[in-house]
Amino acid sequence: MNILNYINGEMKAANNGSVLDNYNPATGNVYGNIANSDASDVADAYEAAALAFPSWSITPAEERFKILNAIAEGIDSLRDTLALAESNDQGKPLWLAKNEMIRAGQNFRFFATAAMQFASESHAMENKAINYTLRTPIGVVGCISPWNLPLYLFTWKIAPALAAGNCVVAKPSEFTPVTAAMLGEICSSAGLPNGVLNIVNGLGGSVGQAIVEHPKIKAISFTGGTVTGKHISSVAGPMFKKVSLELGGKNPNIIFADADMDKAIKTTVNSSFMNQGEICLCGSRVFVERSAYESVKSALVAEVLKMKVGDPLHAETRVGAIVSKPHYEKVLGYIELAKEEGATVLCGGGALHPEGFEGGYYIAPTILEGLPFDARCNMEEIFGPVITITPFDSVEEVLAMANATEYGLAATVWTQHLTRAHQLAAQLQMGIVWINCWLLRDLRTPFGGVKSSGVGREGGLEAMRFFTEVKNVCVAL
Numbered sequence: 001m002n003i004l005n006y007i008n009g010e011m012k013a014a015n016n017g018s019v020l021d022n023y024n025p026a027t028g029n030v031y032g033n034i035a036n037s038d039a040s041d042v043a044d045a046y047e048a049a050a051l052a053f054p055s056w057s058i059t060p061a062e063e064r065f066k067i068l069n070a071i072a073e074g075i076d077s078l079r080d081t082l083a084l085a086e087s088n089d090q091g092k093p094l095w096l097a098k099n100e101m102i103r104a105g106q107n108f109r110f111f112a113t114a115a116m117q118f119a120s121e122s123h124a125m126e127n128k129a130i131n132y133t134l135r136t137p138i139g140v141v142g143c144i145s146p147w148n149l150p151l152y153l154f155t156w157k158i159a160p161a162l163a164a165g166n167c168v169v170a171k172p173s174e175f176t177p178v179t180a181a182m183l184g185e186i187c188s189s190a191g192l193p194n195g196v197l198n199i200v201n202g203l204g205g206s207v208g209q210a211i212v213e214h215p216k217i218k219a220i221s222f223t224g225g226t227v228t229g230k231h232i233s234s235v236a237g238p239m240f241k242k243v244s245l246e247l248g249g250k251n252p253n254i255i256f257a258d259a260d261m262d263k264a265i266k267t268t269v270n271s272s273f274m275n276q277g278e279i280c281l282c283g284s285r286v287f288v289e290r291s292a293y294e295s296v297k298s299a300l301v302a303e304v305l306k307m308k309v310g311d312p313l314h315a316e317t318r319v320g321a322i323v324s325k326p327h328y329e330k331v332l333g334y335i336e337l338a339k340e341e342g343a344t345v346l347c348g349g350g351a352l353h354p355e356g357f358e359g360g361y362y363i364a365p366t367i368l369e370g371l372p373f374d375a376r377c378n379m380e381e382i383f384g385p386v387i388t389i390t391p392f393d394s395v396e397e398v399l400a401m402a403n404a405t406e407y408g409l410a411a412t413v414w415t416q417h418l419t420r421a422h423q424l425a426a427q428l429q430m431g432i433v434w435i436n437c438w439l440l441r442d443l444r445t446p447f448g449g450v451k452s453s454g455v456g457r458e459g460g461l462e463a464m465r466f467f468t469e470v471k472n473v474c475v476a477l
């Protein structure tokens with residue numbers, strides 16, 4: 001399978017003709033290639049987008065609604081094909097990829113309706129004046145997405161950008177380009193005019209960098225690693241671009257002794273290991289109130305030992321392959337570091353080589369105990385199937401440990417104590433707090449983190465605001 005760029009409604013090879021290998025992480029084999037584009041392809045994509053903008057930006061909201069809805073239907077109708085492609089490209093279990101394809105369609109459907117609902121504000125000054133805000137599309141915007149939830153996150157950015165009337169130059173991760181290319185075809189079939197969405201494939205340092213540096217691409221929406229986010233900020237800042245950054249997390253999952261334990265344990269297994277732990281929202285630091293510590297620990301270990309790891313296409317697989325060899329090595333490196341830091345491995349603790357998939361990148365779901373709260377493996381994002389478990393004695397103590405990292409994306413709290421839950425929600429330095437649940441998403445809610453987890457919020461009207469420029473008009477009465 002050769003993945004081309006989608007520019008001005010056409011599939012095109014990179015101008016320089018070069019390609020990169022595309023690997024299937026389940027087997028470690030090369031199974032296709034992708035366009036290895038450079039700044040000249042980004043320049044072409046920009047030109048196509050700039051040409052399409054005058055017409056797309058004044059296309060009536062109802063027409064944008066219809067086209068975005070048709071894209072959603074296109075995704076829905078190809079759900080199984082997209083899911084299989086995503087699983088082969090990323091390593092995630094097929095059943096999970098199928099769920100994510102539902103969300104990819106929902107992203108377009110949600111922002112199709114946002115196009116119809118988004119409205120200006122007005123502020124009356126007694127009898128002196130009336131102010132009204134005008135919100136207009138920004139122009140050509142850049143959307144750069146990662147490899148963990150490929151189509152899910154790609155569409156989460158592109159849909160609001162288009163709904164708000166912008167044209168887009170987008171880049172999927174070089175590790176997972178396939179479903180983005182399929183989306184290009186879906187968009188053309190759904191009647192999206194040529195040039196409104198352009199997808200350029202290639203490496204972050206060339207294509208991503210060229211998008212961020214392009215003087216006329218005025219806003220960048222990025223999801224990825226904190227180091228890359230910091231670099232993007234340093235390039236986009238002096239150019240005064242609007243930037244939305246959704247970066248890493250090292251999320252605490254706090255379990256009190258009064259929690260509904262069946263639910264807490266079942267959900268903790270998911271929040272720790274879903275998508276091989278490669279979700280920025282995964283709860284990688286589990287804190288358990290001391291009186292419940294031993295029982296929660298043994299219940300978690302028992303559940304994790306039942307999880308089938310291996311062939312992502314097998315219906316019973318819970319944990320598939322790690323996305324790439326470099327990332328696999330990074331995660332294994334952290335497990336070794338944890339051992340050096342004094343961790344006890346309760347389960348997992350290394351690579352797996354399932355029969356028939358010996359070349360794939362598999363890591364056993366790993367639970368580590370006995371690390372100080374400020375050990376590196378408790379402070380740095382591992383982004384794999386690795387969690388730590390730590391007892392606590394008081395609310396103050398767990399709050400201090402939970403807030404101790406540089407990250408501030410999400411926290412989960414398990415308790416039946418209403419007051420304590422709300423007090424913790426207010427004091428946790430996070431953009432998102434889940435109480436007695438995890439990853440329960442309402443697309444209207446603001447989504448994003450504080451501290452090194454990012455800048456800005458996605459979701460609902462926040463995303464529509466990000467992708468528009470605002471002007472206040474003051475009329476004296």
Ligand code: TXE
Nearest residue numbers: 145146172173204205208209224225228247248280381383
């Ligand atoms: O992501 P990168 P990496 C975390 C996770 C992971 C770490 C590094 O901890 O181990 O980040 O992952 C593009 N200008 N997350 O290095 O590089 C790149 O091509 C513009 C958390 O694989 O941040 C890809 O499309 N773009 C996370 C996208 O950035 C550049 C999801 C993300 O890749 C660029 C993924 C540049 N100079 C990793 N360099 C989350 N928040 O969910 C790279 N890119």
